[in-house]
Amino acid sequence: MDREQGWVWQSTEVGDYLTCDLLSKFSHGFFTRQFAEQSLVELTAHLQAPAQPFRVKQVHGNLIHTTAAIQEKGITSLNYEAQLPGDALVSSLQNQAVWVCSADCVPVLIGDIKTGKVAAIHAGWRGTALGITPLTVEKLRAGGSQIQDLRIALGPAIAGSNYQVALDVAVTVGQTLTLPRPNSDSTPEAVLEHLQNLEHSPLSPDPTPGRVRLDVRRVNALQLEHLGIAPEQIAIAPCCTFQDHQRFFSYRRERIKQVQWSGIVAN
Structure with a gap:
């Protein structure tokens, strides 16, 4: 074991x-x-x-x-x-x-x-x-x-650290973590900035232009915390x-x- x-x-x-x-x-x-x-x-x-x-x-x-x-x-x-x-x-x-x-x-x-x-x-x-x-x-x-x-x-x-995605994928996923919920006026840049500023951000840089690394598990954990579920x-x-x-x-x-x-x- x-x-x-x-x-x-x-x-x-x-x-x-x-x-x-x-x-x-x-x-x-x-x-x-x-x-x-x-x-x-x-x-x-x-x-x-x-x-x-x-x-x-x-x-x-x-x-x-x-x-x-x-x-x-x-x-x-x-x-x-x-x-x-x-x-x-x-x-x-x-x-x-x-x-x-x-x-x-x-x-x-x-x-x-x-x-x-x-x-x-x-x-x-x-x-x-x-x-x-x-x-x-x-x-x-x-x-x-x-x-x-x-x-x-x-x-x-x-x-x-191993999951490279296009910026539009990161924005689509990241919109679920933007509080208040993003409306039609939210820009992709604003969503990405919000994600990058989160504590334990699910985003990390990628050397390829137009790409980032996305931690999907971390996104799910943050979604759960938004429901009031404690990190522990x-x-x-x-x-x-x-x-x-x-x-x-x-x-x-x-x-x-x-x-x-x-x-x-x-x-």
Whole structure:
């Protein structure tokens, strides 16, 4: 067992997966490329919890589904094409495992320590710009969760120091952090200046003209803090999918559509 900054690597006969101390009340895991050939049923079994796995057909948007909605539609297959399009799942009952897959995008796992409900989110830059993570928190709140009871782990993703984006991408994502919310008169320059002046800014310079480096996990964390979630309720994994080629697939590095899974089980 290898521990680092509130995160722990768990060992299995297949490989290692990452857990977060903040989610210690929940069976959960951020899995590595070593588990790529395993089904969600097999992955759920590694969490040592009898649970039914659920997933969505990820589309880089902000659609959120509940496991109840999936069941109501009679979707029982874990085949990709059979799933509802969306990028976040919220549990409805105990012993339900919600899963998302990612390569460089941010996998977000949320647990409510009072209700036992959980959520799994796929937050790429597009979904982040559309507010997928705060919208999922609002979905949990609508179901009875309280802000102070949420524990949130942002798993392995591409680090900001390695994620070069065009300025318009940074502006689109950054508009979600501008307070008050930007209106149609806000200029790209004003949005970028606001981002650069934030404490622990998600932006860093890039030597290429018209480009910057963007920390999408940091953006998600700041979005959550804007909802009133305390920083100590949020953890960011000390892993970069782009740098750690032994453990993780990275689309930015390899340009191949390969993913690793992240999941959490409702109590």
